[in-house]
Amino acid sequence: MLKILFFLTIIFNTFLVHAQQPQVKQTPELKQQIEELKKEITDLEAEIKVAEKSDPEEAAQLKKGLAALKNVLSMMGGTVTKQPVKTASVAAKRPAAAASPIVPIILKQPLSVPTAAQAKDNLLWYKGKKANDSTLITMTGMLVQYAKKKGTVVVQPPKKNDRFVKTVDELINNEKRKDEVAEHFVKMENGLLYYPLLVTSMAMYDDLASGFAAAVKNTIELPELRPLPAGDEESRSPEISTAENKRPTPEKKEDVKKAGDPAAIHKHINEQLALAKKLIQQLPPVASFPAPPARSLGFCGTCDTSLLARERRQDGIWLETYQGEEQRIAGILLGIERTKALLGQESNNSFAELLNPITARMEEKDNILLEKFGHDLRYSQIICIVVLGHERQRQLLGMGTESPSLLLPLMKKAGAAYKKYFDEQVEAKNHDFVLNMPFHIGVLRQRALLGLDEESNEFGDLVNMLLEYNRFAMTTEIDFIYEKVNDENEILLKATGTLESSVKKYTMLIADSCSFRMMPYSTDISNQTIEKVTMPMTVKSGAKTIRDEENKLVTYRYSGPESFPLQFPEFKIDFCNNSKSDTAFMTGFVGDESTAQQLGNAMSKTYKQYKADILIFANYVFYAGAIDEDRAIDQGNAILQTISNFQNQAPANTAMGKLKQQYEGKKQMDIQRQGLINTMANDKTTFLFTANNKSTVLIDKFNDFKKRIEDDTELKQGQIHLRIVHEPVR
Numbered sequence: 001m002l003k004i005l006f007f008l009t010i011i012f013n014t015f016l017v018h019a020q021q022p023q024v025k026q027t028p029e030l031k032q033q034i035e036e037l038k039k040e041i042t043d044l045e046a047e048i049k050v051a052e053k054s055d056p057e058e059a060a061q062l063k064k065g066l067a068a069l070k071n072v073l074s075m076m077g078g079t080v081t082k083q084p085v086k087t088a089s090v091a092a093k094r095p096a097a098a099a100s101p102i103v104p105i106i107l108k109q110p111l112s113v114p115t116a117a118q119a120k121d122n123l124l125w126y127k128g129k130k131a132n133d134s135t136l137i138t139m140t141g142m143l144v145q146y147a148k149k150k151g152t153v154v155v156q157p158p159k160k161n162d163r164f165v166k167t168v169d170e171l172i173n174n175e176k177r178k179d180e181v182a183e184h185f186v187k188m189e190n191g192l193l194y195y196p197l198l199v200t201s202m203a204m205y206d207d208l209a210s211g212f213a214a215a216v217k218n219t220i221e222l223p224e225l226r227p228l229p230a231g232d233e234e235s236r237s238p239e240i241s242t243a244e245n246k247r248p249t250p251e252k253k254e255d256v257k258k259a260g261d262p263a264a265i266h267k268h269i270n271e272q273l274a275l276a277k278k279l280i281q282q283l284p285p286v287a288s289f290p291a292p293p294a295r296s297l298g299f300c301g302t303c304d305t306s307l308l309a310r311e312r313r314q315d316g317i318w319l320e321t322y323q324g325e326e327q328r329i330a331g332i333l334l335g336i337e338r339t340k341a342l343l344g345q346e347s348n349n350s351f352a353e354l355l356n357p358i359t360a361r362m363e364e365k366d367n368i369l370l371e372k373f374g375h376d377l378r379y380s381q382i383i384c385i386v387v388l389g390h391e392r393q394r395q396l397l398g399m400g401t402e403s404p405s406l407l408l409p410l411m412k413k414a415g416a417a418y419k420k421y422f423d424e425q426v427e428a429k430n431h432d433f434v435l436n437m438p439f440h441i442g443v444l445r446q447r448a449l450l451g452l453d454e455e456s457n458e459f460g461d462l463v464n465m466l467l468e469y470n471r472f473a474m475t476t477e478i479d480f481i482y483e484k485v486n487d488e489n490e491i492l493l494k495a496t497g498t499l500e501s502s503v504k505k506y507t508m509l510i511a512d513s514c515s516f517r518m519m520p521y522s523t524d525i526s527n528q529t530i531e532k533v534t535m536p537m538t539v540k541s542g543a544k545t546i547r548d549e550e551n552k553l554v555t556y557r558y559s560g561p562e563s564f565p566l567q568f569p570e571f572k573i574d575f576c577n578n579s580k581s582d583t584a585f586m587t588g589f590v591g592d593e594s595t596a597q598q599l600g601n602a603m604s605k606t607y608k609q610y611k612a613d614i615l616i617f618a619n620y621v622f623y624a625g626a627i628d629e630d631r632a633i634d635q636g637n638a639i640l641q642t643i644s645n646f647q648n649q650a651p652a653n654t655a656m657g658k659l660k661q662q663y664e665g666k667k668q669m670d671i672q673r674q675g676l677i678n679t680m681a682n683d684k685t686t687f688l689f690t691a692n693n694k695s696t697v698l699i700d701k702f703n704d705f706k707k708r709i710e711d712d713t714e715l716k717q718g719q720i721h722l723r724i725v726h727e728p729v730r
Contacts, residue, residue, distance in 0.1 A: 041066065041070060044062060044065065044066050045066065047062060048062045048063060048066065100168065100171070100172050101168065101171055101212075101213035101214075101216055101217045101218070102156075102168055102217070102218050103154045103217075103218060103219055104156070105135070105143045105145045105154055105156045107131065107135070107143075111129075111131055111137045111143070112137075113137065113139065113140075113141045114128055114129035114137060114138075114139055115139070116139065119138070119139050121136060122136075122346050122347060123135075123136040123144055123146055124144075124146060124153065124337050124341055124347055125337060125347040125351050125352065125397075125398075126138055126142075126144045126398055127139075128142075128144070134146050134147065134148070138398060140157075140158070140161070140398075141157075141158035141161070142155060142156065142157045142158065142398060143155070143156040144156075144398075146341070148341060148342065151221060151222040151223070151224065151338050152219055152220070152221055152222070153219065153220040153221075153222065153396075154218060154219050155218050155219070155220065155395075155396040155398070156218060157218075157395060157396075162395075163391075163395075163405060163451070164216045164388075164392055164395070164451075165451075166450075166451030167212060167216050167388070167449055167450065167451055168216060170448050170449050170451075171209055171212060171213050171216070171449070174205060174206070174209045177205065177445070177448070178202050178205050178656070179654065179655050179656070181198065181201065181202075181441065181459070182198060182202075182654070182655035182656040182659060183655040184459065184460070184463070185198060185655075185659060186655045186658050186659060188463070189522075189524050190522075190523075190524065190525055191659065192525075192659050192662035192663045192666060193510050193519075193525070193663070193666075194437070194511075194659075195659045195660060195662075195663035196511050196512060196513065196663070197437045197438055197511050198656065198659065199305070200302055200303060200305055200438040201437065201438040201441045201442070202656070203305040203308060204302070204308070204438050204439075204441070204442040204445070205442075205445055207308045207312070208381070208442065208445055208446060208449060209449075210312075211312075211315075211381070211385040212385060212388065212449045214385075214389070215385050215386075215388040215389035215392055216388065216389075216392050217392075218396060220334070220393075220396055220397070222334045222335065222337060222338035223331045223334060223335045223338070224335065224338065262343075265339070265343065269336055269339060269340070272332050272335070272336055273336065273350060273354070275332060276329050276332045276333055276354055277354065279325065279328065279329050279332075280329060280354070280357065280358070283325055283326070283361070284325075286361055286364050286365050286368065287365075287368050289321065289322050289365070289369075290318065290321055290322075291372075291373060291379070292315075292318050292322075292369075292373060292379045292382045292383060293311065293314040293315060293317075293318050293382065294376075294378035294379060295311060295377075295378050295379070295381060295382075296378075297377055297378060297421075297433050297436070297439060298430075298432035298433050298436055298439075298575070299432050299433070299435060299436040299439075299511070299514075299575065299576075300432060300514065300575060300576035302436060302438045302439055303438075303511070303513065303514035303576075304514060315382050315385075318382070319382075319386065322365075322369075322386070323362065323365075323386075326358050326361060326362055326365075329354070329358055330355060330358055333351055333354055333355050333358075336351070337351060352399060355397070355399060356399055359390075359393075359394050359397065359399055362390050363390070363394070363403060363406075366386070366387050366390055366406055367406065369383060369386070369387070370383065370387070370406060370409070370410055370413070374409075374410050374413045374414060374417075375413050375414075375416075375417045376417065377414070377417055377418055377421055380410075380414045380417075380418075380446070381442075381446065383410065384407070384410065384411075384414075384446060384450065387406050387407060387410060388407060388450070391403075391405060391406070391407070407450055411447065411450060411452060415447075418443060422434070426469065428694050429693070429694050429695055429696055429726055430693060430694050431509065431575065431693055431694075431698075431726075432575045432576075432693050434466070434469055435466065435469070435470055435509060435511075435516075437463075437466060437511075440462055440466070441459075441462075444458060444459060444462065467508075467522070467729075468728055468729035468730055469728045469729075470508045470509055470521075470728075471506055471507075471508060471521050471522075471726075471727055471728050471729055472506065472507045472508065472509070472518070472521075472698055472724050472725065472726050472727060473504040473505070473506055473507075473724070473725050473727040474501075474504065474505045474506075474507050474518075474535070474722070474723070474724045475500070475501040475504060475505070475723050475724075476500065476501050476505075476535060476537065476566065476720065476721065476722055476723075477498070477499070477500040477501070477719075477720070477721040478497070478498070478499045478500070478537065478566075478618060478621055478719070478720055478721075479497075479498045479717060479719045479721075480495075480496065480497055480617060480618055480620070480621050480715065480717055480718050480719070481494070481495075481496050481715070481716040481717040482494065482495040482496070482617040482620060482713075482714075482715055482716070483713070483714050483716050484712055484713045485712050485713075486712070487712075491545065491547075491553060492546070492547055492712075493544070493545070493546050493547075494544070494545040494546075495542070495543075495544045495545075495610070495614070495617040496541075496542055496543050496544075497539065497541070497542035497558065497614050497617065497618055498539075498540045498541045498542065499537040499538060499539050499540065499564070499566075499618065500537065500538060500540055501535055501536070501537060501538070502536040502537065502538040502563050503536065504727075505520065505535045505568075506520065506521035506522075506727070507519065507520060507521050507724065508520075508521045508522070509573065512572075514574065514576050515572055515573060515574040515576070516571070516572075516573040516574070516575075517570070517571050517572065517573075518569075518571040518573070518724075519568070520532055520533060520568060525666070530565060530590070531565070533567075533568050534565035534566055534567055534568060534590060535565065535566045535568060536563045536564075536565055536566075537563055537564055537565070537566045537589070538562060538563045539558055539560070539561070539562065539563065539564070539614065541558065542557070542558030542610060542614055543555055543556065543557055543558065543610065544556050544558075544610035544613075544614075556608070556609055556610040557610065558610045558611070558614060559609060559610065559611060560609075560610065560611030560612050560613075560614060561611070561612060564589050564612075564614075564615060564618075565589065565590055566588070566589050566590075567586075567587045567588055567589070567590050569584040569585060569586050569587070569687070569722075570584070570585040570587070571583070571584050571585075572584075573691045574691075575691065575693050578690070581688040581689065581690060582688070582689050582690060582691045582699075583686055583687065583688060583689075584686075584687040584689070584699075584722060585685070585686055585687070586621075586622045586685040586686075586687055586720065587622060587623075587685075588618075588619040588621075588622035588623060589615050589618060589619055589622075620707075620709060620715045620718065621685065621705055621715065621718035621719075621720065622685045622705075623685060685705050685720075687701075687703050687720060687722060688703070689701045689703075689722070695726075696725060696726050697723070697724075697725055697726075698724040698725065698726060699722055699723060699724040700722075700723045700724075700725075701721070701722055701723075702719060702720070702721045703719070703720050703722075704717060704718060704719045704720075705718035705719075705720065706718050
């Protein structure tokens with residue numbers, strides 16, 4: 001029965017990876033395994049016939065094993081009994097366009113740009129030619145539409161001169177861009193493993209889209225100008241509506257008239273103008289503002305997407321301190337313009353005379369902000385959105401000639417800072433930053449939203465660069481001493497062995513929630529082999545001392561196979577929480593049918609040699625305990641059922657859906673496989689360590705797993721030396 005379990009473990013470890021595809025591809029190795037499995041089934045059927053007569057209970061257990069082997073054969077394509085794969089076609093779903101931040105101005109017919117002689121009309125503070133009572137076109141070709149009841153101004157600059165067109169187009173195509181990124185990983189080898197990072201990246205896409213959409217919207221909300229409470233002429237007045245402000249309550253012309261007679265309203269407007277002038281005089285020095293909230297640049301700061309909402313709230317608090325007083329003054333002035341419009345009065349020079357200095361001050365403040373913090377990556381996102389929003393606001397207000405954009409020098413400075421910092425962190429081995437793919441994808445997305453042209457295959461180059469960086473070399477050494485004694489505490493059996501890695505095993509870090517796992521480097525998980533998912537361990541030395549027929553201790557030097565495959569450990573590495581140890585679950589030696597045969601031969605001659613039976617003693621380093629045979633078989637059948645369910649799933653119809661389906665299938669297979677290993681290996685060895693970020697050596701540690709196995713049996717030494725060193729491709 002143990003041989004069946006051993007064989008099943010081997011089969012599951014090599015076959016589970018094929019569950020990522022709708023059908024199992026019969027590689028030469030898989031065909032060989034099918035033939036070996038057929039032979040194993042034939043031999044087992046013969047063994048069952050004998051056992052039915054001599055030991056019915058054993059025969060019943062063997063029949064369970066036979067059923068499991070036949071199920072495996074069916075799943076591997078060795079019989080014609082497997083269930084047909086669902087082939088129902090699902091139409092590919094095209095990504096929907098995102099909501100546009102632009103409110104369109106719909107006209108029955110195009111308007112001609114007026115000449116200076118034709119531009120005699122006013123709409124609020126705008127001057128040009130009216131198409132009707134609520135719509136005007138300026139001499140620059142800018143369309144303006146005012147909804148009195150809502151207090152909303154819609155402004156539509158001519159496209160050919162609008163520096164924000166590229167940003168708006170990117171926002172409209174946000175879903176399409178997300179799908180393009182996901183499609184890149186669908187086509188990429190092992191792309192499904194990046195699904196958790198893509199979930200975070202997509203959240204960052206949406207977060208950026210939200211901030212940029214608020215910055216480039218083409219509407220201005222005119223606050224309602226309410227009477228000041230008696231004796232409180234400095235009470236807070238309305239401000240320009242931002243993404244954080246609520247839209248003011250609509251008001252009717254009659255509501256304004258109720259505030260008093262024309263003389264009282266005129267007096268109130270003058271009081272508000274006086275308040276605005278007073279607040280301008282009280283403004284602090286233009287450079288007097290705090291640093292923006294700093295964003296985390298490492299994986300720990302982006303892996304939890306719920307942090308994005310908290311960061312956005314922090315941005316809003318800082319924005320209030322940065323521009324709150326200026327926005328308050330602008331709100332008073334815009335409220336006055338709304339009141340005048342409701343009363344049918346035209347704008348006068350006082351609006352521009354007071355608002356122009358405020359917009360000029362904000363431009364100067366933005367320049368200082370860039371000078372102080374524009375070189376620091378931690379502030380680049382909030383600075384970009386703030387500066388973009390102010391430039392858009394000045395454009396929509398139509399106050400004079402637009403100044404040259406500050407964004408190009410900002411992006412040059414931010415781009416240089418990003419490259420410099422990235423190179424420094426690569427040199428420093430800061431894996432938390434360098435492998436933070438969502439952050440790097442976010443940088444590229446921010447460039448696109450700012451309308452900067454993308455370099456040829458910039459995204460693909462980034463992914464390849466991160467893949468080349470993400471390579472580590474793992475070596476392992478195992479040294480054990482196993483002893484069994486009699487009642488007089490005399491040695492009955494002593495076995496020693498020293499095994500070490502035959503070659504470096506290259507590995508890579510794979511994100512899993514806010515931690516990392518490790519897997520063999522650049523190994524196609526859809527075409528796995530035992531060699532790819534194990535580490536060859538060379539037997540350097542070993543001896544077995546045992547009592548012979550005359551009760552004398554006889555020592556045999558190891559003379560078996562040169563090497564055996566050690567199962568790749570299950571890692572969990574967390575750079576975010578240093579209070580908890582990182583772990584590597586070591587699950588012992590495995591092998592193929594040849595290894596099982598060698599082990600069987602060695603066990604039949606255990607008193608005369610020391611060969612493949614070294615695996616029995618070496619595996620005590622990794623686990624000790626009785627195997628629950630029934631549970632192991634049940635676990636194997638559960639694996640087969642999971643594979644069958646996955647194979648019969650209808651395919652997803654979006655790129656992210658495909659990656660999610662493949663990733664969740666792979667994860668479920670890993671859970672099932674680990675369950676089988678846990679069943680086969682009680683008291684599994686947990687190797688504790690602290691991974692070293694910002695170091696060439698990620699792990700270099702010795703752990704001794706010596707243990708009492710039974711009253712008369714002890715693992716006197718079970719030392720594992722695990723060393724992992726960062727060795728990028730270049």
